Amino acid sequence: xxxRDWSSDVCSSDLMVVPAELWQxxxxxxxxxxxxxxxxxxxxxxxCLGPTHEEVITDIVRREVRSYRQLPLNLYQIQxxxxxxxxxxxxxMRGREFIMKDAYSFDVDEAGADVAYDKMYQAYRRIxxxxxxxxxxxxxxxxxxGGSSSHEFMVLADSGEDAIVSCDSCEYAANVEKAELRDxxxxxxxxxxALTKVAxxxxxxxxxxxGFLQVEPAxxxxxxxxxxxxxxxxAVLLRGDRExxxxxxxxxxxxxxVELADEETVRRVTGAPSGFAGPVGLKGRILADFEVxxxxxxxxxxxxxxxHYTGVACGRxxxxxxxxxxREAVAGDFCPRCAGKLEVWRGIEVGHVFKLGTKYSQAxxxxxxxxxxxxxxxxMGCYGIGVGRTVAAAIEQNHDENGIVFPMPIAxxxxxxxxxxPNDAEVCAAAEKLYAELLERGIExxxxxxxxxxxSKFKDADLLGIPLRVTVGARGLKDGALEVQERRSGARxxxxxxxxxxxxxxxxxxxxxx
RNA sequence: CGGAGCGUAGCGCAGCCUGGUAGCGCACCUGCCUUGGGAGCAGGGGGUCGGAGGUUCGAAUCCUCUCGCUCCGACCA
Numbered sequence: 354x355x356x357r358d359w360s361s362d363v364c365s366s367d368l369m370v371v372p373a374e375l376w377q378x379x380x381x382x383x384x385x386x387x388x389x390x391x392x393x394x395x396x397x398x399x400x401c402l403g404p405t406h407e408e409v410i411t412d413i414v415r416r417e418v419r420s421y422r423q424l425p426l427n428l429y430q431i432q433x434x435x436x437x438x439x440x441x442x443x444x445x446m447r448g449r450e451f452i453m454k455d456a457y458s459f460d461v462d463e464a465g466a467d468v469a470y471d472k473m474y475q476a477y478r479r480i481x482x483x484x485x486x487x488x489x490x491x492x493x494x495x496x497x498x499g500g501s502s503s504h505e506f507m508v509l510a511d512s513g514e515d516a517i518v519s520c521d522s523c524e525y526a527a528n529v530e531k532a533e534l535r536d537x538x539x540x541x542x543x544x545x546x547a548l549t550k551v552a553x554x555x556x557x558x559x560x561x562x563x564g565f566l567q568v569e570p571a572x573x574x575x576x577x578x579x580x581x582x583x584x585x586x587x588a589v590l591l592r593g594d595r596e597x598x599x600x601x602x603x604x605x606x607x608x609x610x611v612e613l614a615d616e617e618t619v620r621r622v623t624g625a626p627s628g629f630a631g632p633v634g635l636k637g638r639i640l641a642d643f644e645v646x647x648x649x650x651x652x653x654x655x656x657x658x659x660x661h662y663t664g665v666a667c668g669r670x671x672x673x674x675x676x677x678x679x680r681e682a683v684a685g686d687f688c689p690r691c692a693g694k695l696e697v698w699r700g701i702e703v704g705h706v707f708k709l710g711t712k713y714s715q716a717x718x719x720x721x722x723x724x725x726x727x728x729x730x731x732x733m734g735c736y737g738i739g740v741g742r743t744v745a746a747a748i749e750q751n752h753d754e755n756g757i758v759f760p761m762p763i764a765x766x767x768x769x770x771x772x773x774x775p776n777d778a779e780v781c782a783a784a785e786k787l788y789a790e791l792l793e794r795g796i797e798x799x800x801x802x803x804x805x806x807x808x809s810k811f812k813d814a815d816l817l818g819i820p821l822r823v824t825v826g827a828r829g830l831k832d833g834a835l836e837v838q839e840r841r842s843g844a845r846x847x848x849x850x851x852x853x854x855x856x857x858x859x860x861x862x863x864x865x866x867x
Numbered sequence: 868c869g870g871a872g873c874g875u876a877g878c879g880c881a882g883c884c885u886g887g888u889a890g891c892g893c894a895c896c897u898g899c900c901u902u903g904g905g906a907g908c909a910g911g912g913g914g915u916c917g918g919a920g921g922u923u924c925g926a927a928u929c930c931u932c933u934c935g936c937u938c939c940g941a942c943c944a
Contacts, residue, residue: 439868442938557944575944597942613942628944654944774902808904815904826903836903 369433373399375408379716384609385497390437390449402435405498407713407735410457414731415719421461424721424731425469429456431740445741446701447514452741458734461723463710466732470708473736474504477704480738481506484747485760489698491517492527493705494600498735500709506738507700508746517700518682522693529697530600532682533689536643544649546664548633554659557628559593562661566652570594574645574653574665576630578614578622581606586614586622590632590641590673592648595680605640605677629654632671633662639671642679703743709733748818757818758841761864766799768857769819771810773826775802783850784825787835790854796861815840820864821857 376382376389382401390402403409410428418424434453441449458469474490481488486508493505505528507517519526527533556565563570573593579602580586587606591597599611619627622637631653632639649666667673684697713719714731723729744763751758761767768791772784784800791798799819801810807826814822824836834847837857848856 439941440939559944562944573944575942577942577944579942593944599942613944616943619944630944771903776902805902806904806906807902808906811904813905824903828903 369403369435371401371403371406371409373401375412375717376401379408379411379713381408381497386609388436388438388497390435404434404436405453405735405737406430406434406455407457407498407709407733408717411713411717411719411733414457414459415714415717418459418719418721418731421721421723421729424459424461425465426459427456427469428459429454429736431455443512443745445745448741451739454738454740456736458736459714459719460732460734461721461729463732466708466710466734470706470734473706473734477506477706477736477738481508481703481743483762484743485751485762486703486743486747487750488703489517489519489526489700491519491700492525492531494528494530495707498705498707498709499712500707500735503705503707505702506704506706507698508703508743508750509698510701510746510749511699512749513699513701515700515702517698518684518686518695519698520688520691520693521696523688523691525688525690525693529682530598532686532695534643534678534680534682534686535689536676536678537647539647541666541668542647542649544664544666544669546650546666548662548666548670549664550655550657551661551663552659553629553661556659556661562652563593566661566663568652572648572651574632574648574651574667576632576635576654578619578627578630579611580614580618581608582610583608585638586618587638587640588622588630588632588635589679590639590645591680592642592644593652595642595644595683597679598681601677601679602640605675605679623654623656625654625656625658625660629656629658629660631655631662631665632673633665635671639673640675640677640679641667641673643676644680645673646676701742701746701749702739703746704736704738706736707734709735751818755812756816759818759820761820761861764797764818764820766797766817766819767861767864768796768798768821768823769801769814769817770798770823770825771801771807771814773807773810773824773828775804777827779830780825780827783830783835787823787825787854791858794854794858796858821860823853823857 373382389404392400394400431454433450435450438447438449441447460466460469478490488506488508490504490506493503495503507515516529517526518529518532553562553565556562559570559573559575563573570593575591575593577589577597578586579589589597589602602611603609616627623630633653634656645667651665652661652663653665655662682695684695686695688695711730711732714733719731720728721731747763748757751760770784770788772780774780788798788800818840820840822838829835833850835850835853836845836847838845
């Protein structure tokens, strides 16, 4: 409901089984890869279960929209999506099937699309704030969806699958996949050592070599041999203590995927088993992270079994085709926007907004006639929220030793009325009366009239995480009062029978407004 | 795809190493008792030990294959 409240104009019909032709039109049938859950019908025709619905929605819009007068338009739906995840896990967090709210905006030009994007961005902020979540909106890679730019909404949690960085002094925040790192610049420093070949029997990993030669891992140049999905093999150089960001590399190379070259390829390219690769004398394309330019007196593999070089200097002993930002950001790196330093957090991605530009409208021919009668391509945006994941993330951030502590806006019930003894006619009548009074006031209330022991009913109420509990028992009724307990703090107070319903309703309204 | 672990009563597990009557907790059934924080006592029911094959006088236990689930990794340098 919360999501619906802040989403937009129209709800499209739900479609899950999508003919392959649509995905072929956008070229994503090939591009999306194994994550696309494909199936065949009885006539052996190809279909997929939609992992996201840019194609479907664009198809609907291209059939309906003729004129600029029909724009802007914003469509959304909340339904199951399907992704053949490489490893489904963590229950609701990453399943093959999940509920996603997805919205799509259609505008006459880029400026209009930017307005739509900004509105959705703000709406998403409000939704997640109202869910009681601690989160960050971060710049993100657009991945399989594509488009020009995007922001992810990341719930901060140590168990999160993503790492994000944020600047300690400005507003910059990004997924590490995306986080830019600046080129420190400068020229090659002057080396003090000569290139020397040393024996390193059996020392393959950075840790092994660094330990064997008694140098810091940062003094090593890590040489990765990678194979692109286009079949090209490239060498990438990084400082020994750094990790490659393969998304940055893919962007530089213009490919979709890179993977580590297999042992056979390593032997063919370097003439040595893996673990001894280095840039000195290496043939083929060599790319390097910015940091490598500043490295002298370094250690690299010698492309010879059980052998490394010391005293290696970039520029003197080998040359590099391109220096680029290729490594993963780490805590303490400089912010790309200001003089601040980056901090690293773990996060759960619960929402993602994209500026799509004309990627899908162009491919599928979604056009309109402008005021001058000219045909124009629609500008699109798309916006998603993982519904189940948002609830899971909210629970991750809001629980204690007794179970869930739901924030009021997303609680399945706002209040639970617990009858201590349902066999006591007076208790029963009082509880039912209160239940009715709360319903009248529009409160989402659950009545626990089970014939269970009080202890187990209290435990269940806690476990369910219902924010407020009203206990109706003979003990309180004797004094004409009922006990109201707050789940989060455990604070209890006795309220006069006649005032309970209104007082509780008022608290719910207050928490919803807050 | 690589690695590891687990499949024994409805649920959670022990037993397996060292083969010999299949067990515990919770749940369930009956009775008594009990109603403001997951009660107590007494009695009771329930299991092709994931599946197939093999070894053996005898297999939950050992061996082989197989199915399913979970976890880790998928950056070796």
